[in-house]
Amino acid sequence: MADCIFCKIAHGEIPSTKVYEDDTVLAFRDLDPQAPEHVLIIPKKHLSSVLDFGAEDRELAAHILTDVVPALARTLGIDAGGFRLVTNTGADGGQTVGHLHFHLLGGRSLTWPPG
Numbered sequence: 001m002a003d004c005i006f007c008k009i010a011h012g013e014i015p016s017t018k019v020y021e022d023d024t025v026l027a028f029r030d031l032d033p034q035a036p037e038h039v040l041i042i043p044k045k046h047l048s049s050v051l052d053f054g055a056e057d058r059e060l061a062a063h064i065l066t067d068v069v070p071a072l073a074r075t076l077g078i079d080a081g082g083f084r085l086v087t088n089t090g091a092d093g094g095q096t097v098g099h100l101h102f103h104l105l106g107g108r109s110l111t112w113p114p115g
Contacts, residue, residue: 006099010044019075024060025068027104036107037076037083041068047100049089069104078106 008014009028016028019039030038043060047053053061073079083106088094 004046004097004099006040006042006097006101007046010042020068020072022068025064027068027072030103034103035084035105035110037078037105039072039076039104041072041102041104043100048098049095049100050087051089052100064102069102072104073106076104076106078104082106082110084110 005014009016010026016026018026018028020027020041024044025041026044027039027041030040041064043057043064045057045060047057069085070079073083083104086103086105087101088096088103
């Protein structure tokens with residue numbers, strides 16, 4: 001989508017601090033980190049939210065969850081202590097960018113509710 005900020009980041013039109021990239025996925029550091037390690041993981045294909053995953057996206061979804069997330073957790077050194085993986089969906093779910101993205105957070109104890 002032409003006006004989607006994450007599509008622009010995925011296509012290199014807007015710079016980001018990349019921590020992982022392959023043909024289908026990009027992961028980059030969040031500009032407003034909520035933990036010592038806070039990375040956004042996005043599919044390069046525009047999907048508005050997790051609700052847009054279709055049957056044709058099964059490999060992409062599996063790749064993110066079985067390949068990308070574990071590899072990033074190990075690379076960032078948050079695999080042993082634990083981490084949080086979050087995706088917000090819709091306005092009531094706290095989604096502020098209309099492109100599917102996962103927040104990978106770690107590097108400290110993540111209690112709930114925050115604060």
